[in-house]
Amino acid sequence: xxxxxxxxVEMKNxxxxxxxxxxxxxxxxxxxxGEIHALLGENGAGKTTLMNCLYGFLExxxxxxxxxxxxxxxxxxxxxxxxxxGMVHQHFMLVPPFTVTENIVLGMEPTKNNMIDYKAAxxxxxxxxxxxxxxxxxxxKVADITVGMQQRVEILKAxxxxxxxxxLDEPTAVLTPQEVEELVKIMESLTDEGxxxxxITHKLKEVKSIADRVTVxxxxxxxxxxxxxxxxxxxxxxMMVGREVILxxxxxxxxxxxxxxxxxxxxxxxxxxxxALNGASFTVKRGEILGIAGVDGNGQxxxxxxxxxxxxxxxxxxxxxxxxxxxxxxxxxxxxxxxxVPEDRQKRGLVMDFTLAENLILGRHDRKPYAxxxxxxxxxIKEEARRLIKEFDVRTPSENVEAKSLSGGNQQKLIIARxxxxxxxxxxxxxxxRGIDVGAIEYIHNKLIEQRDNNKAILxxxxxxxxxxxxxxxxxxxxxxxxxxxxxxxxxxEEKLGLMMAGAESxxxxxxxxxxx
Amino acid sequence: xxxxxxxxxEQRAQYFKSMNYMDYLVPIMSVLAGLIVGAxxxxxxxxxxxxxxxxxxxxxxxxxxxFGEMVVNAIPLIFTGLAVAFGFxxxxxxxxxxxxxLVSYIAAAYIGYIIQLPMYIHLPFALLAGILAAxxxxxxxxxxxxTLGVHEVITTIMMNYIALYLVGYLANGPLKADGPLPATxxxxxxxxxPRFVPTMRIHYGIFLALGAAVLIYWLxxxxxxxxxxxxxxxxxxxxxxxxxxxxxNMMLAMFISGALAGLAGTSQALGMEYRAxxxxxxxxxxxxxxxxxxxxKSHPLGVVLxxxxxxxxxxxxxxxxxxxxxxxxxxxxIQAIIIIFVASEYIFKYLYRKWQExxxxxxxxx
Numbered sequence: 001x002x003x004x005x006x007x008x009v010e011m012k013n014x015x016x017x018x019x020x021x022x023x024x025x026x027x028x029x030x031x032x033x034g035e036i037h038a039l040l041g042e043n044g045a046g047k048t049t050l051m052n053c054l055y056g057f058l059e060x061x062x063x064x065x066x067x068x069x070x071x072x073x074x075x076x077x078x079x080x081x082x083x084x085x086g087m088v089h090q091h092f093m094l095v096p097p098f099t100v101t102e103n104i105v106l107g108m109e110p111t112k113n114n115m116i117d118y119k120a121a122x123x124x125x126x127x128x129x130x131x132x133x134x135x136x137x138x139x140x141k142v143a144d145i146t147v148g149m150q151q152r153v154e155i156l157k158a159x160x161x162x163x164x165x166x167x168l169d170e171p172t173a174v175l176t177p178q179e180v181e182e183l184v185k186i187m188e189s190l191t192d193e194g195x196x197x198x199x200i201t202h203k204l205k206e207v208k209s210i211a212d213r214v215t216v217x218x219x220x221x222x223x224x225x226x227x228x229x230x231x232x233x234x235x236x237x238x239m240m241v242g243r244e245v246i247l248x249x250x251x252x253x254x255x256x257x258x259x260x261x262x263x264x265x266x267x268x269x270x271x272x273x274x275x276a277l278n279g280a281s282f283t284v285k286r287g288e289i290l291g292i293a294g295v296d297g298n299g300q301x302x303x304x305x306x307x308x309x310x311x312x313x314x315x316x317x318x319x320x321x322x323x324x325x326x327x328x329x330x331x332x333x334x335x336x337x338x339x340x341v342p343e344d345r346q347k348r349g350l351v352m353d354f355t356l357a358e359n360l361i362l363g364r365h366d367r368k369p370y371a372x373x374x375x376x377x378x379x380x381i382k383e384e385a386r387r388l389i390k391e392f393d394v395r396t397p398s399e400n401v402e403a404k405s406l407s408g409g410n411q412q413k414l415i416i417a418r419x420x421x422x423x424x425x426x427x428x429x430x431x432x433x434r435g436i437d438v439g440a441i442e443y444i445h446n447k448l449i450e451q452r453d454n455n456k457a458i459l460x461x462x463x464x465x466x467x468x469x470x471x472x473x474x475x476x477x478x479x480x481x482x483x484x485x486x487x488x489x490x491x492x493x494e495e496k497l498g499l500m501m502a503g504a505e506s507x508x509x510x511x512x513x514x515x516x517x
Numbered sequence: 518x519x520x521x522x523x524x525x526x527e528q529r530a531q532y533f534k535s536m537n538y539m540d541y542l543v544p545i546m547s548v549l550a551g552l553i554v555g556a557x558x559x560x561x562x563x564x565x566x567x568x569x570x571x572x573x574x575x576x577x578x579x580x581x582x583x584f585g586e587m588v589v590n591a592i593p594l595i596f597t598g599l600a601v602a603f604g605f606x607x608x609x610x611x612x613x614x615x616x617x618x619l620v621s622y623i624a625a626a627y628i629g630y631i632i633q634l635p636m637y638i639h640l641p642f643a644l645l646a647g648i649l650a651a652x653x654x655x656x657x658x659x660x661x662x663x664t665l666g667v668h669e670v671i672t673t674i675m676m677n678y679i680a681l682y683l684v685g686y687l688a689n690g691p692l693k694a695d696g697p698l699p700a701t702x703x704x705x706x707x708x709x710x711p712r713f714v715p716t717m718r719i720h721y722g723i724f725l726a727l728g729a730a731v732l733i734y735w736l737x738x739x740x741x742x743x744x745x746x747x748x749x750x751x752x753x754x755x756x757x758x759x760x761x762x763x764x765x766n767m768m769l770a771m772f773i774s775g776a777l778a779g780l781a782g783t784s785q786a787l788g789m790e791y792r793a794x795x796x797x798x799x800x801x802x803x804x805x806x807x808x809x810x811x812x813x814k815s816h817p818l819g820v821v822l823x824x825x826x827x828x829x830x831x832x833x834x835x836x837x838x839x840x841x842x843x844x845x846x847x848x849x850x851i852q853a854i855i856i857i858f859v860a861s862e863y864i865f866k867y868l869y870r871k872w873q874e875x876x877x878x879x880x881x882x883x
Binding site for chain 1: 758
C-alpha cells in the first residue's frame with residue numbers, strides 16, 4: 001500500500017488491546033488536508049483510544065500511522081508534536097493564576113539574556129490570535145476568563161507549538177450555544193488557513209453542522225466514513241448505536257394537575273455575593289414538565305441550590321404543596337418530597353469512593369429500611385441496591401464496586417435511580433444528560449416522561465435547547481436571574497427562545513404570547 | 518474476544534479493585550523498606566543487622582516483661598492514632614493530640630485524688646472526666662471550624678500550647694501536692710487502672726484501647742453516623758447535598774477525636790504515673806499518632822497494628838543500643854522511612870499503574 005499525499009493523517013488497521021477488551025479492532029482512519037473530520041461514537045466506543053494512539057499517549061499493538069504521507073512511529077506525544085499534531089483535551093490543562101500569554105508559551109518560552117521575554121511572547125501570541133481570528137486578551141489571567149476563552153487558549157497553545165493537525169476532544173461539551181457558534185467560526189478559519197481538524201464527538205447535530213466528513217466507530221470497530229451531507233441525523237445515530245434510535249421523545253399531551261411548587265419573586269446571591277436571582281417567579285404543576293431554558297450562568301445553578309436548601313435566599317416566597325417553606329433545609333425538603341438530580345454528578349451527586357450501594361442510600365441513610373436504630377442495615381441496603389441497579393439498568397458487575405469505576409452514563413443512571421426511588425412529588429433535574437451517551441440519554445428521557453405520567457411535577461433545567469423542547473410541556477426562559485417568559489411548548493420555537501435567552505423582552509419577540517404568569 | 522458493555526464495566530471494576538489492594542500492600546512494603554534501609558545504615562556503621570533485628574524482636578517477644586513494656590508503649594499510640602484516624606475520616610487534621618492528652622491527663626488525675634469513692638464509681642468517673650476535658654478541648658476546634666471556618670490545624674496547634682502552660686500552671690500551682698515534687702497528689706487506689714501483675718507496668722488500659730478501636734470500627738462502618746462521617750470526608754459537597762449536617766458532624770467528630778487522644782493522657786495518669794506531673798514539653802504522643810494513623814491507613818485495625826509496631830520499635834531501640842551498639846537513632850530512621858513510604862503511597866500507585874499499562878492493563882477508555 002502506498003501512502004496518499006492528499007492525506008494529513010492516515011491510520012491503517014489500528015488494533016489496540018486491553019486485557020479482555022478490544023478497544024480498537026482494525027480501525028482505519030484518514031484525515032484529508034484542510035478538512036474538518038468528525039470522529040463519532042458513543043462513550044467507550046474507542047474514539048479517544050484511537051486518538052491517543054495518534055497523539056502518542058498509547059502505542060497501537062498493530063497497524064500503521066502515516067502523517068503527511070510519511071510513516072511515523074508515534075512512540076510518545078513529543079513525536080506527534082514534532083510532526084505538527086496538537087491535541088486539545090476535554091479537560092483543559094491550564095495554569096489558572098498565569099496569564100493567557102504565559103499559559104500559551106509555557107515550556108517553550110522565548111528568552112532574552114536567559115530571562116523570559118514576555119514582550120516577545122505577547123507579540124507572538126497576538127500575531128497567531130489575529131491570524132486565525134482567535135480573539136483573546138493576552139494579559140488576562142486564565143482564572144478570570146470564561147470557559148470558551150480558555151478553550152481558545154488551549155487551541156492557541158497547540159498552534160504556538162506549530163500544529164497543522166488539531167485533535168479536539170469533545171470541544172463543545174463545556175460550551176454554551178453561543179460559544180459553540182464562535183468555535184465553529186474559529187474552526188472554519190483554521191481550515192481556511194490550511195489546518196486540518198479532527199473533532200471527537202457524540203453529538204449528532206454538531207457532526208452535521210460542523211464537519212465535512214465523519215468516521216463512525218462502534219464497539220472498537222470502524223463502521224463507515226462518509227460525507228456528512230450524505231446521511232441524515234437519524235442514519236448517523238443508527239450507525240453509532242447499532243440499532244434504531246428514536247431521537248424524538250414520544251409522549252402524550254400532559255394532563256397537569258394542581259400546583260406543586262410556586263416560586264414568587266425569588267432573590268439570591270451567587271458565590272461572589274452578586275445577586276444572581278432577580279425576582280424569579282414560576283409554578284410547576286403535577287403531571288407536567290416545566291423546562292427552564294437559558295444560557296449558562298443566568299441563575300440556574302443558584303435557583304436549584306435555593307430549591308434544595310444549599311443556598312440561602314435573600315427574599316421571595318417558595319410554596320410547596322400549598323405550604324410556604326420559610327427557610328429551606330436540605331433534609332427537610334427531602335422529607336417533604338423534593339428530589340434533585342444535581343448538575344454536577346461528581347461534585348454533588350456521588351461520593352466517588354463509596355460503593356454503589358452506599359451511594360444509593362445517600363440522603364435516606366438514616367431512615368427505614370436502611371437504618372435500624374443507630375446501625376445501618378447492610379443486608380437491606382444491598383438488597384435494595386441490587387433491585388435499583390436492575391430496575392434502572394446500571395451496567396456494573398455488582399453493587400459493591402466503587403462509583404468511580406462506572407462510566408459517566410452509568411453514574412448518572414445511579415443518581416436517577418436514587419432520586420426517582422424516593423417517590424418525590426417534585427423532581428428537579430439539572431442537566432440530567434450532560435456528557436453521556438445516546439443510549440443513556442434515551443433511557444433517562446423516557447424515565448422523566450414516565451415520572452411525569454405518574455403525576456409527578458418535574459422542573460427540568462438544561463443548557464441543551466433540544467432537550468428542553470423535546471421534554472417540556474411548558475418552557476420558561478431565564479435571563480439574568482429573572483424568568484423572562486413562560487411559553488407552551490407548541491409555541492416555543494428555537495428561534496423565539498434563542499432571542500429571549502439573549503435578553504429580548506417577550507413583546508419584542510413576535511408572537512410571544514404571555515402564558516402562565 | 519467480544520467487546521460488550523459488561524466486559525468493560527467488569528474490567529474497570531477489576532482495575533479499581535486492584536488499586537484498592539495497594540491500600541494493604543503499601544504499609545507492609547513500607548515497613549519492609551524501612552527495615553532494609555535500617556539494615557544498610559547498620560552495615561555502614563559496622564553493626565550486624567541480623568543480630569540487631571534479633572535483639573529488636575526479642576526485646577518485645579522474648580519475655581513476658583518485654584511484651585508488657587511493649588504494650589505499655591503502644592497503649593497511648595493506639596489512642597492518639599485512633600484520634601487522628603477518626604479526624605482523617607471526616608477530612609479533618611487533628612494535630613492537637615498532645616494538648617488533648619494533657620488536659621485529660623490532669624482532669625483524670627484531679628478526679629482521682631480529690632474525692633474518695635468506691636472503685637466501680639470512682640474509676641469510671643475519672644475516665645469520664647478525662648474524656649470530657651479532652652473532648653471539649655478538641656470539640657472547641659471543631660466548633661470554630663464549623664461556625665467561623667477557622668482551620669483546625671491552626672487552632673489545634675495553638676491549643677496545644679494553651680494546654681501545655683495551663684496544665685503546667687495547675688500541676689505546679691493550685692493543684693500541687695505538698696512537698697518538692699511539681700505534681701498533683703497521688704490518686705486513690707480506687708481510681709487506678711489495675712495492673713495484671715504487680716511487678717509489671719502493663720495495665721488494663723490495653724482493654725480500653727482495644728475497646729476504643731472496636732467502638733470506632735463499629736461507629737465508622739456500621740452506623741448511620743459513621744456513614745455521614747465518611748461521606749463528608751470523601752465528598753463534603755455530596756454529603757451536604759444528601760441532607761447531611763456537615764457542620765454539626767464536624768463538631769461531633771472533633772469531640773470524639775479529642776476524647777480519643779485524651780484517653781491516652783487519662784491512661785497515663787490512671788494507669789502509669791498515678792498523678793499528673795508538671796509537663797516540661799510535649800511527650801509527642803499526638804504527633805506520633807499522626808504517623809500511626811498514616812501507617813494504619815486510618816482504619817482502626819490498622820491503627821492498632823501500627824501502634825504495636827511503633828511500640829516494638831521504641832522498645833527495641835533501647836535494647837539495640839545497649840546490647841549490639843546500634844544507636845537508637847537508627848530506629849528513628851526506620852520509623853521515618855516507613856512514614857515517608859506510606860505518605861508517598863501515590864508513587865507506589867503510579868508505578869503500579871505504569872506496570873499494569875505496560876503489560877496491557879486497563880486505561881480509562883472515556
